[in-house]
Amino acid sequence: MHARASRYIGLLYVTPALAFVLVFTVYPLAQMMWMSLHNWSLIAPKKYIGFGNFAKAWNDPQVWTSLEFTLKYTAIITPILMILGYLAALLTAENRPLRQFTRSVIFAPVVIGLGASSLLWYWLFSYDFGLINRALIDLGVIARPVVWFGADADVAMWAVIASIVWKVVGFGTILFVAAIHAIPTELSEAAMVDGASYWQRVRKITLPLTAKTILLVTLVSIIGSLLAFDQFYIMTAGQPRNLTATSVFMIYLNSFPYLKLGYGAALSLILAGIILVCTVLQMLLSRRSHA
Amino acid sequence: MSAFPHVAGTGIERARAQRSAAAGLMEGLIRGRRKYLVAAICVAVCTVMLLPLLASVLASLKSTEEAAAVPPTYFPHALSLDSYKRLWDYQAGLPTYFSNSLGAALLTIIFCLALTVPAGYGLAKFRVPAKEALFVVLLLGLIVPYQALLTPLFFLFVQLKLHNSLVGLAIVHTAIQLPFSIYVMRNAFEAVPRELEEAATMDGCNSFQVLVHICLPAVVPAMITVSLFAFITSWNELLAALVIMNKDSSFTLPLILAAARQQTSIGGTDWGMLQAGIVISIIPCMAFYLLLQKYYMAGFLSGAVK
Numbered sequence: 001m002h003a004r005a006s007r008y009i010g011l012l013y014v015t016p017a018l019a020f021v022l023v024f025t026v027y028p029l030a031q032m033m034w035m036s037l038h039n040w041s042l043i044a045p046k047k048y049i050g051f052g053n054f055a056k057a058w059n060d061p062q063v064w065t066s067l068e069f070t071l072k073y074t075a076i077i078t079p080i081l082m083i084l085g086y087l088a089a090l091l092t093a094e095n096r097p098l099r100q101f102t103r104s105v106i107f108a109p110v111v112i113g114l115g116a117s118s119l120l121w122y123w124l125f126s127y128d129f130g131l132i133n134r135a136l137i138d139l140g141v142i143a144r145p146v147v148w149f150g151a152d153a154d155v156a157m158w159a160v161i162a163s164i165v166w167k168v169v170g171f172g173t174i175l176f177v178a179a180i181h182a183i184p185t186e187l188s189e190a191a192m193v194d195g196a197s198y199w200q201r202v203r204k205i206t207l208p209l210t211a212k213t214i215l216l217v218t219l220v221s222i223i224g225s226l227l228a229f230d231q232f233y234i235m236t237a238g239q240p241r242n243l244t245a246t247s248v249f250m251i252y253l254n255s256f257p258y259l260k261l262g263y264g265a266a267l268s269l270i271l272a273g274i275i276l277v278c279t280v281l282q283m284l285l286s287r288r289s290h291a
Numbered sequence: 292m293s294a295f296p297h298v299a300g301t302g303i304e305r306a307r308a309q310r311s312a313a314a315g316l317m318e319g320l321i322r323g324r325r326k327y328l329v330a331a332i333c334v335a336v337c338t339v340m341l342l343p344l345l346a347s348v349l350a351s352l353k354s355t356e357e358a359a360a361v362p363p364t365y366f367p368h369a370l371s372l373d374s375y376k377r378l379w380d381y382q383a384g385l386p387t388y389f390s391n392s393l394g395a396a397l398l399t400i401i402f403c404l405a406l407t408v409p410a411g412y413g414l415a416k417f418r419v420p421a422k423e424a425l426f427v428v429l430l431l432g433l434i435v436p437y438q439a440l441l442t443p444l445f446f447l448f449v450q451l452k453l454h455n456s457l458v459g460l461a462i463v464h465t466a467i468q469l470p471f472s473i474y475v476m477r478n479a480f481e482a483v484p485r486e487l488e489e490a491a492t493m494d495g496c497n498s499f500q501v502l503v504h505i506c507l508p509a510v511v512p513a514m515i516t517v518s519l520f521a522f523i524t525s526w527n528e529l530l531a532a533l534v535i536m537n538k539d540s541s542f543t544l545p546l547i548l549a550a551a552r553q554q555t556s557i558g559g560t561d562w563g564m565l566q567a568g569i570v571i572s573i574i575p576c577m578a579f580y581l582l583l584q585k586y587y588m589a590g591f592l593s594g595a596v597k
Binding site for chain 1: 341359361414418420433528529530533548580
């Protein structure tokens with residue numbers, strides 16, 4: 001009856017959120033593109049330099065080091081997270097008290113802050129004061145304490161990976177458990193009647209029927225790892241020699257302590273482009289899972 | 292077997308299945324043992340996951356000397372609140388940092404609810420023009436990571452005098468949470484039965500009255516989910532706080548802890564105090580997780596990956 005009016009009433013309700021997004025997401029995005037074409041700092045007057053910042057990024061060895069390190073970190077941690085997360089889901093999927101409790105415990109670190117967990121692990125891995133060196137020596141695994149952070153980029157990366165696996169493995173587990181619960185029980189029962197062993201059922205039924213969730217969680221995890229910052233800022237501070245400075249870390253360094261805002265914007269734009277590819281893939285996948 | 296032809300289709304697999312059927316008897320015998328194996332793995336996994344948290348709590352309760360001992364002790368010899376006392380007085384003092392974090396988190400919750408409750412209602416219940424395009428713009432934050440937007444946001448906030456302010460920080464945290472919150476709220480409003488609203492409209496309620504009296508009570512769980520995630524995000528967020536807050540007295544909890552790790556690392560890190568800070572910042576997250584687990588899981592399963 002008053003359909004036309006109600007359309008605009010509906011728009012009215014959406015307006016505040018829309019205005020917020022326009023001011024605090026769309027405008028900064030446009031601003032970022034504009035800034036990326038300038039030599040822009042808070043102190044000196046800005047100067048149009050076209051694609052100068054992008055050319056500079058191309059020739060900046062630190063950009064390549066950071067990108068390479070971020071990709072390497074992502075490539076190593078993603079399969080670890082997926083496999084451990086899935087095994088934990090298989091272990092705890094059944095709704096029995098001990099398993100449910102274990103599931104809650106595995107998920108618990110997900111709710112605490114990345115900053116707090118990184119500080120916690122920075123202490124655990126500390127050379128003199130850390131319990132990990134102490135425990136490894138007591139167990140006879142190593143003879144002398146290991147310098148986890150600051151000396152060797154690979155050693156530092158593995159220490160960070162250990163902390164992040166502890167912190168986020170439960171994220172995948174919870175989503176995998178939900179996917180496993182969505183499998184019709186008749187399938188498993190029929191396979192059991194047929195005498196399929198547990199691992200055969202996992203391979204033939206559980207894995208194929210949760211494949212979409214596995215893909216989605218993998219993509220979310222990849223995006224998260226490509227945007228890694230807190231854990232490296234706190235645990236390695238980019239050391240040694242900025243070899244463990246991730247892409248976001250490098251953008252942060254250029255934009256804020258160095259105040260090269262134009263260059264930082266160009267680097268941000270490049271990173272946003274890389275993330276965009278992953279996100280579009282993720283959205284295509286989740287849209288298909290709705291249909 | 293015909294019930295799942297794609298599962299055990301080939302003859303080889305059929306034979307394998309029969310063989311393992313014969314082994315089924317054996318399996319029955321070892322099933323008892325497997326039960327203990329699963330239980331043992333569960334206990335081991337729980338231990339590994341809980342040990343770091345336990346170690347942190349214990350370390351925060353060590354005396355000043357013991358917290359700086361090399362090699363470190365596993366268990367405190369005597370319990371002491373020294374670390375918490377030092378944290379209380381550190382720089383501008385724990386109360387300042389705690390209330391900064393709490394203030395930013397509460398503002399984020401308020402902003403998120405104020406923006407996404409009406410937006411969810413509008414999107415779910417009205418034929419808004421260009422709805423698809425609108426939805427994409429509203430979910431833009433999913434496509435452009437906020438980490439990439441901090442450079443222009445910082446510049447914008449300097450112009451608006453919003454840097455070093457809790458409102459500014461809460462705005463960024465709201466921008467991070469907005470897509471998820473809109474998604475959750477829209478789904479919640481869509482689940483409210485249309486008959487209820489129609490009856491209310493017949494009785495002469497306008498759309499705002501329908502929202503307040505009919506829809507809001509039904510979407511309270513979704514509002515709790517939105518608030519919970521807004522709190523957790525804001526309480527824990529580090530990078531935006533690092534960029535926007537550069538005055539010591541405006542630091543949030545994660546910020547002052549990260550700073551304490553660096554400032555004190557020259558003259559020897561105050562490990563006990565850091566652990567106390569970690570425990571303090573973990574407590575609210577854990578408490579909310581335990582109290583509101585249902586809402587937490589609802590949020591995770593509905594919107595975490597979509």
